[in-house]
Amino acid sequence: MDATLKKSLQKTATQVRIGIIESIHSAKAGHPGGSLSCADILTYLYFAHMNIDPKDPKKSDRDRLVLSKGHAAPALYSVLANRGYFSTDLLLTLRKQGSILQGHPDMKYIPGVDMSSGSLGQGISCAVGMALSAKHFGESYKVYAVLGDGEIEEGQVWEAAMFAANKGLSNLTVFVDYNGLQIDGSIEEVNSAAPIDKKFDAFNWHTIIIDGHDFDQIEAALKEAEAIDKPVAIIAKTVKGKGVSYMENNVNWHGAAPNDELTAQALAELNEALKQLD
Amino acid sequence: MADIKTVATRAAFGAALVELGEKRNDFIVLDADLAAATQTGMFKKAFPERFYDCGIAEQNMVSIAAGVAATGKKVVCSSFAMFAAGRAFEQVRNSIGYPHLNVIIGATHAGISVGEDGATHQCNEDIALMRTIPGMTIINPADETEAKKAMYAAMDHDGPVYMRFGRLPVPVVFGDDYDFVIGKGVELKEGNDVTIVATGLMVNEALQAYELLKQEGISARVINIATIKPLDTEIILKAAKETGAIVTAEEHSIIGGLGSAVAECVAEEYPVPVVKLGVNDKFGHSGPAVKLLDEFGLRAVNIVEKAKKAISMKK
Numbered sequence: 001m002d003a004t005l006k007k008s009l010q011k012t013a014t015q016v017r018i019g020i021i022e023s024i025h026s027a028k029a030g031h032p033g034g035s036l037s038c039a040d041i042l043t044y045l046y047f048a049h050m051n052i053d054p055k056d057p058k059k060s061d062r063d064r065l066v067l068s069k070g071h072a073a074p075a076l077y078s079v080l081a082n083r084g085y086f087s088t089d090l091l092l093t094l095r096k097q098g099s100i101l102q103g104h105p106d107m108k109y110i111p112g113v114d115m116s117s118g119s120l121g122q123g124i125s126c127a128v129g130m131a132l133s134a135k136h137f138g139e140s141y142k143v144y145a146v147l148g149d150g151e152i153e154e155g156q157v158w159e160a161a162m163f164a165a166n167k168g169l170s171n172l173t174v175f176v177d178y179n180g181l182q183i184d185g186s187i188e189e190v191n192s193a194a195p196i197d198k199k200f201d202a203f204n205w206h207t208i209i210i211d212g213h214d215f216d217q218i219e220a221a222l223k224e225a226e227a228i229d230k231p232v233a234i235i236a237k238t239v240k241g242k243g244v245s246y247m248e249n250n251v252n253w254h255g256a257a258p259n260d261e262l263t264a265q266a267l268a269e270l271n272e273a274l275k276q277l278d
Numbered sequence: 279m280a281d282i283k284t285v286a287t288r289a290a291f292g293a294a295l296v297e298l299g300e301k302r303n304d305f306i307v308l309d310a311d312l313a314a315a316t317q318t319g320m321f322k323k324a325f326p327e328r329f330y331d332c333g334i335a336e337q338n339m340v341s342i343a344a345g346v347a348a349t350g351k352k353v354v355c356s357s358f359a360m361f362a363a364g365r366a367f368e369q370v371r372n373s374i375g376y377p378h379l380n381v382i383i384g385a386t387h388a389g390i391s392v393g394e395d396g397a398t399h400q401c402n403e404d405i406a407l408m409r410t411i412p413g414m415t416i417i418n419p420a421d422e423t424e425a426k427k428a429m430y431a432a433m434d435h436d437g438p439v440y441m442r443f444g445r446l447p448v449p450v451v452f453g454d455d456y457d458f459v460i461g462k463g464v465e466l467k468e469g470n471d472v473t474i475v476a477t478g479l480m481v482n483e484a485l486q487a488y489e490l491l492k493q494e495g496i497s498a499r500v501i502n503i504a505t506i507k508p509l510d511t512e513i514i515l516k517a518a519k520e521t522g523a524i525v526t527a528e529e530h531s532i533i534g535g536l537g538s539a540v541a542e543c544v545a546e547e548y549p550v551p552v553v554k555l556g557v558n559d560k561f562g563h564s565g566p567a568v569k570l571l572d573e574f575g576l577r578a579v580n581i582v583e584k585a586k587k588a589i590s591m592k593k
Binding site: 116122123133139159162 | 332338344349369372376
């Protein structure tokens, strides 16, 4: 990847993380860990990959994304705001009564949100439906979905996986945000779906394993996916809470907002990271 | 009676899909390995390239339908009522209902008239479940004519529609001149002593009850409510005011269905006795459909009995 683009994406992803922390702090609730872990994936998709137009959020030939792990809404909102779909000021209204920024994505009112999601396991099926629609009606757009590694314990995910392969939906690419933690503990402790890649392989998907924080690898995986005549699962190994030292790999930050002091620390770390990138 | 034409509303559903498929190609049909039973198989045969079988995975099918609709295309998804409304309830609520997407859910084999398959497949709860979803339109056609016309209307409707069809062939009570409008009840018989509000296959029973009551000198009004949500409160309240007593009749649990909808409406706006006839908070069981309707008290004679009770309760 071009070094300038890479640096620009790294800066953007850091801004996105700042938006995640600020919005969750303002909401006094939300899911920082899993938002921070998928921030790089979403940043790459919206800033370097997808055919979208923030000025025309509903253009019919746009690529679609379903945030199947809907609790990572702060990451999607921060990406959309930074991309210009709406003002970054709006991020501070996250989860507040009267705000369009619902606790989980709402396609009716939030510019850029292609599908309402939040009830785990349903988003991938909706993405499959979008991919089926594109294929059936001869439209060329691509469909992306981002799933959690805990989410794939839902049986519906595998119903969707079976169908997508059976119907040859090569216009569908799914990321699994493999951060290793879910609310009740590590995925191994709770009910591990590992080996995730072999499961998608067995469902007749093409599977790619990457570091979900490495833009070169995200880019290469998406390039590889485009040439494959099957649905593609990109198993992205990530760090839950990535970018905020005290949140990294700590399950307690799955669904808790930082207080003022910890927010200040998180923002200091992220601003320092931004400075390092200059 | 032998010359009365009987057609299952599920067959009308299948036939309507084929007719609609001939007129427009902007929709697809999904089923979950029950195409032969739901009758989407008729559409599959006519337009194989526009039909997608999701296999035995109703929850996935419902969310897929939502995804198709989210791209601006029309979609019909079909399974038995038990699985479409029951098993996939949360998918219907969150994937389709919450974003208010244009999906038609073609739910067949509703009620105990499923017959021999027994209680696991006899869904008497679907109307209750679907009524709780904001913005959901629920249509329970009485016969072939109404089922077809309702499918045409549903295809042009903005928002999700739950279409409820039956397995048992039932008499065709409406002619081609019958006018179906979503949300509008239809007064089939004039009357002043009591009103029978019926839906689905109970509409034909209500018409027979009208004759039986007439023989006893009781003047019953008969109203067909195909659209259970949004309920035509105007026609219900008019009946409450003019006849002072109501009987509801449905092949569904007495909890949460048409009877509940009517009782809620009347209790809040113009209280009069409302006596409900339906499946009385019981599971069904195996048996020939027509005998189950006798056993569970879903017949004209049962409506007559409830009508007399309602009249006796008038103040």
